[in-house]
Amino acid sequence: MTLPPSTRRSALDRLTADAPFLARLAELFPEDVARFLADGTDTALAAVTAPAVDEEVMRTLRRWRGRTALLLALGDLSGEHDVAATTRRLSEFADTACDLALAAAFAERVPDAAPQGLAVIALGKLGSFELNYSSDIDPILIFDPATLPRRERDDPDEAAVRIARRFVEILSARTADGHVLRVDLRLRPHPEVTPIVLPVNAAISYYESEALAWEQAAFIRSRASAGDRALGTRFLEAIQPFIWRRSLDFRQLKEIGAMSDRIRDHFAQGQDFGPGYDLKRGRGGIREIEFFAQVHQLIYGGRDPALRAPATVDALAALAGAGRVAPDVAARLSDHYATLRRIEHRLQMIDDQQTHSLPVQPDALDAVARLDGEADGAALLDTLRPVVSDVGACYDRLVADRAVATGLPRDESELAAALAAAGFEPPDPALRTIAEWRSGKLRALRSPAALEALETMLPELMKAIGAAPDPAATLIRFDKLVAGLPSAVNFFHLLAAQPALARVATRILSLAPTLADALAARVELIDGLIDARAFDAPADKAELIAEWTPGLAGLDYERLLDRVRDRVGERRFAYGAQLVAGAADPLIVARGYSDLAEAALQLLADATVAEFVEAHGRVPDSELVILALGRFGGQALTHASDLDLIYLFTGDHLAESDGPRPLGATTYYNRLAQRVTAAMSVPTAAGKLYDVDVRLRPQGAQGPLVVTVDSFERYQREEAWTWEHMALLRARPVYGSDAARGEVARVIADVLARPRGGSVATEAAAMRARIAAHKPPAGPLDVKAGAGGLVDLEFAMQVVQLQSGRCHDPHIPTALACLAAAGLAPDAIVAAHRLLARLLVMLRLTAPDGEPQAAAARQLVAAACGCDNWPALLEAHDAARQEVAGWWAAIRPADEQQETK
Secondary structure, eight states, X not given: OOOOHHHHHHHHHHHHHHOHHHHHHHHHOHHHHHHHHHHOHHHHHHTOOOOOOSTTHHHHHHHHHHHHHHHHHHHHHHTSSOHHHHHHHHHHHHXXXXXXXXXXXXXXXXXXXXXXXXXXXXXXXXXXXXXOSSOEEEEEEEEOTTTOOOOTTOOHHHHHHHHHHHHHHHHHOOBTTBOSOEEOOTTSSSTTTSOSEEEHHHHHHHHHHTOOHHHHHHTTSOEEEEEOHHHHHHHHHHTHHHHSOSSOOHHXXXXXXXXXXXXXXXXXXXXXSSTTOBTTTXXXXXXXXXXXXXXXXXXXXXXOGGGOOSSHHHHHHHHHHTTSSOHHHHHHHHHHHHHHHHHHHHHHHHHSOOOOBOOSSHHXXXXXXXXXXXXXXXXXXXXXXXXXXXXXXXXXXXHHHTOOOOOOOOSHHHHHHHHHHHTOSXXXXXXXXXXXXXXXXXXXXXXXXXXXXXXXXXXXXXXXXXXXXXXXXXXXXHHHHHHTOSOOHHHHHHHHHOHHHHHHHHHHHHHOHHHHHHHHHOGGGGGGGXXXXXXXXXXXXXXXXHHHHHHHTXXXXXXXXXXXXXXXXXXXXXXXXXXXXTOSOHHHHHHHHHHHHHHHHHHHHHHHHHHHHHHHOOOTTOOEEEEEEHHHHTTOOOTTOOEXXXXXXXXXXXXXXXXXXXXXXXHHHHHHHHHHHHHHHSOBTTBOOOOEEOTTSTTGGGSOSEEEHHHHHHHHHHTOOHHHHHHHTTOEEEESOHHHHHHHHHHHHHHHHSOOOTHHHHHHHHHHHHHHHHSOOSSTTOTTTSTTSHHHHHHHHHHXXXXXXXXXXXXXXXXXXXXXXXXXXXXXXXXXXXXXXXXXXXXXXXOTTSOOOSHHHHHHHHHHTTOSSHHHHHHHHHHHHHHHHHHXXXXXXXXXXXXXX
């Protein structure tokens, strides 16, 4: 930024008049002042180079610090540098100073050795490149006993401590030239008993097993800032699972909030805005903006690496971009942060003191105001007042969001009354269940922490269960869920911190047995519903892959299998929760289930191919292609659908792979397909993904698992049965290059377009009769198998498609709309299919073995299908099946109809 000389002169005049510390530096370094006035801050700073490491290092570092501090203050006061630029330069200065101090400490102890094996891990504002003008640095020092240079007889631990002490002394000791940096090492584990520098493996072990909530928050702003950065980076990578947890421990979040509350209480005198106000710790101050960002990062950062920005303003921008914080709130807090930090710098410029409180004396407050360009202290307070008020209000809302009730009565009569008021009538079963919970008999509730968590969330939980359609049955299911947990601490804290989740959970337990079973098996699935976006419209395949890929990078194959299972399980559960909440159209969710499966297949097949190629190379000019059929091909999966797949490969079946262990093409692709099937279906520690059915391949279970595209085409033209071509109508290439998938799609289109004889309807009817005999309807609401159900509809549609050679789209609604427009299907069949398809999706969740019995579940299903109530749904269901049955009857040969009768 180019400034007029008068602006620079004004900054110097204010500095000289109102900042004694800086005025002394201006007298000591007049050449730097002259260069600033003539050429600006950056040119003047470029002339202030870091000193060499020699016997004068104490003095040269301090003089270098003085010159840097002077010029950065002038750049700040003149407006050439904004707050972000100033704090960045201060942080870079601190990094270099730490490097020089370490180099000097090593040179004194082991003169001929390169400084290595000791790393400075910056936390706090240095960790996020936001260092204050006059601030402590809060590092953790770690060392590697195997690489730390030391004298011949030195113990590694003792050598590391001696070097670390000298490092601190070089930076912190106050001499006639002042100091370089104040170093505070109290953020290390157990500072009262541990040495000031820790062995790296011991430090990793601590953070993996013992660390406290505030330490997790502290490491949000961490980096390897000086010394052996490779060692520091290795340490931070090792503890990433501690810092960023996918399954958030809400007990820790509660403790972090409590820590903020304690800060407010401790600095109560600095909370009332006015003279004496603490800009850092007071209500509406800097710390509350930082905590606001960090709490959101702790909640969401474990699942979204894009939210892990160390700097506060960057974090707020990332949170707003991801929809976690309202953009206007993030923008206001960012502006407020810059204002508060700017005034904080003015306070610290005056006497180089680490102070954050506005002066109480009017003259001193006026001096701070003038240094910032304000007329007087009153004007400064007028500038700050709306800032502090808005920050405090934003933080108050955050605090309110995590406020919960404190417990239910223990007196049995009072508790019975409270339960009756919540909806338990009679309350006796609930009384017995709560008494058993409180007794600690369940494994999940044996620890004091678990019992405390239980009491915290009981009021909201009982309120939510009491409001369920069948409170008694819901409580039984919830009790079963708790009984299966190894520990209920985190689960209860989660429900206490997010009361809305308790309501969703009880609705799932009361209305959706499929989801209730999934939740009992993996209670952490409920975590995914914390994210408000869990109730957004389902993401498509490309969006899912883009979202998941960063979190999968660098994982070994087994961990990747687990991670994909985690992601799919969470998203599938969330889609089911949308249906139970009545927040989504079942047809849209069915498409979402399909995109979810396709994204998983893409990622796991890619990973499996890559691992297979390492061992066996590639078959030249060849690749794997995967066809989806059935509901997967038609993009209409339900919650529990399996995947119908056909594996093909392009190229010459006589070719051989080019790897260290070559295989013939047929063997190569059969083994590869087996591994892809296993990747999609074998249970791992993270559970099961999908059942995979490959029986629709050429020649069925008797044929090879994988054939070439040419063989597939030849089989479909010359040998396939009519029912196989009917199945092919819902085939869709879902894996392979664009060219390979395009070639397979062409083969399918050519096969389906060939002229058909009059036997199609006869053969289809015979096949339908065999299916009916083998698998009769399970009941009147068997939407698929019953007369006029979805199987009849698909048979009728497929016969017409094959006979007419038209409307060959695997997506049934699209194909039916095409047939109806061409006059080949009744207009009403489109609506009939929509109703039956919605009903199927909902019944798979609410009544997988029949029809829902609870009135609330029936109402949920009816509403999802567009009906006012259950009787109206049954009436619409009967009408739809009659429409389908009539169409199928019109298509079947007359003799088949007679035999069926």
